[in-house]
Amino acid sequence: MDTGEAILKINNIEVKYHEVILVLKGVSIEIPRGGIVALLGANGAGKSTTLKAISGLLKTEDGEVTDGAIEFEGRHIHHERAAMIAKMGIVQVIEGRRVFEHLTVEENLKVGAHLRKSGSVRDGLELVYHYFPRLREKRNEISGFVSGGEQQMTVVGRALMTEPKLVLLDEPSMGLAPKLIHEIFNIITKLNKEEHISILLVEQNAKLALNVAPYAYVMETGRIVMDDSSEKLSANEDIKDFYLGLTDKGGRKSFRDVKHYKRRKRWLT
Ligand SMILES: Nc1ncnc2c1ncn2[C@@H]1O[C@H](COP(=O)(O)OP(=O)(O)OP(=O)(O)O)[C@@H](O)[C@H]1O
Numbered sequence: 343m344d345t346g347e348a349i350l351k352i353n354n355i356e357v358k359y360h361e362v363i364l365v366l367k368g369v370s371i372e373i374p375r376g377g378i379v380a381l382l383g384a385n386g387a388g389k390s391t392t393l394k395a396i397s398g399l400l401k402t403e404d405g406e407v408t409d410g411a412i413e414f415e416g417r418h419i420h421h422e423r424a425a426m427i428a429k430m431g432i433v434q435v436i437e438g439r440r441v442f443e444h445l446t447v448e449e450n451l452k453v454g455a456h457l458r459k460s461g462s463v464r465d466g467l468e469l470v471y472h473y474f475p476r477l478r479e480k481r482n483e484i485s486g487f488v489s490g491g492e493q494q495m496t497v498v499g500r501a502l503m504t505e506p507k508l509v510l511l512d513e514p515s516m517g518l519a520p521k522l523i524h525e526i527f528n529i530i531t532k533l534n535k536e537e538h539i540s541i542l543l544v545e546q547n548a549k550l551a552l553n554v555a556p557y558a559y560v561m562e563t564g565r566i567v568m569d570d571s572s573e574k575l576s577a578n579e580d581i582k583d584f585y586l587g588l589t590d591k592g593g594r595k596s597f598r599d600v601k602h603y604k605r606r607k608r609w610l611t
Pocket residue numbers: 359360363365383384385386387388389390391392403437546
């Protein structure tokens with residue numbers, strides 16, 4: 343990928359869990375400064391592992407980058423601790439929208455504030471509420487009781503509180519209604535454009551991801567098998583078949599069917 347300066351370069355990394363389980367087998371990804379890049383792939387392909395390798399969260403699961411390198415703004419980070427990586431400006435929004443359920447929405451946001459580099463907590467909250475007006479309305483509600491979409495907004499908002507340079511988003515659309523997904527992705531696009539936050543977006547919803555990100559990588563069983571502009575990937579027959587749920591007969595498969603098909607296919611190989 344040739345798009346000028348990269349904020350993050352993953353260079354041929356290998357990742358193992360518990361010193362023996364090899365999950366990433368040579369993954370290379372580049373994220374241009376200020377860009378949005380999507381990472382697609384079926385269940386178990388290694389998408390979340392890739393994000394955890396970047397953020398350093400891998401170490402909390404007894405995982406390790408055993409080969410290759412990850413460079414953030416020219417600095418090697420693959421052996422750094424998660425707290426240091428967060429300080430440098432990388433934040434991961436983990437899958438499954440984990441709010442602190444017993445805390446209010448605003449208290450959840452404040453949890454992200456201790457990593458702020460410059461502005462006050464108040465400024466941070468104002469910024470979050472500017473982009474997520476719904477969260478301002480819900481700020482005093484217990485986050486365990488707000489809707490799934492509002493919880494997802496809360497965890498993205500919490501990430502924003504850290505004044506990140508790079509946000510790693512793990513399946514933000516999961517389990518949300520189309521209208522909400524649309525709303526959240528509009529905001530994510532705005533954050534990228536207006537706040538110049540670089541984004542690595544992991545999605546099983548390929549159609550969505552290819553709409554939001556101009557460039558994407560496709561991962562299968564721990565390897566990048568394809569990377570190209572989203573325009574080209576959208577036109578690719580394999581992508582149409584397996585990831586966009588379009589059969590060659592022109593009908594539409596449900597995403598679940600495609601996923602199952604992929605799983606079966608893996609067992610056969
Ligand atoms: N902590 C762990 N210890 C051992 N193996 C793990 C661990 N976490 C993940 N794995 C394995 O690594 C592989 C990749 O998992 P990962 O969660 O990165 O996939 P994914 O692409 O994010 O999948 P999904 O779409 O289901 O979220 C899987 O085979 C998984 O079982």
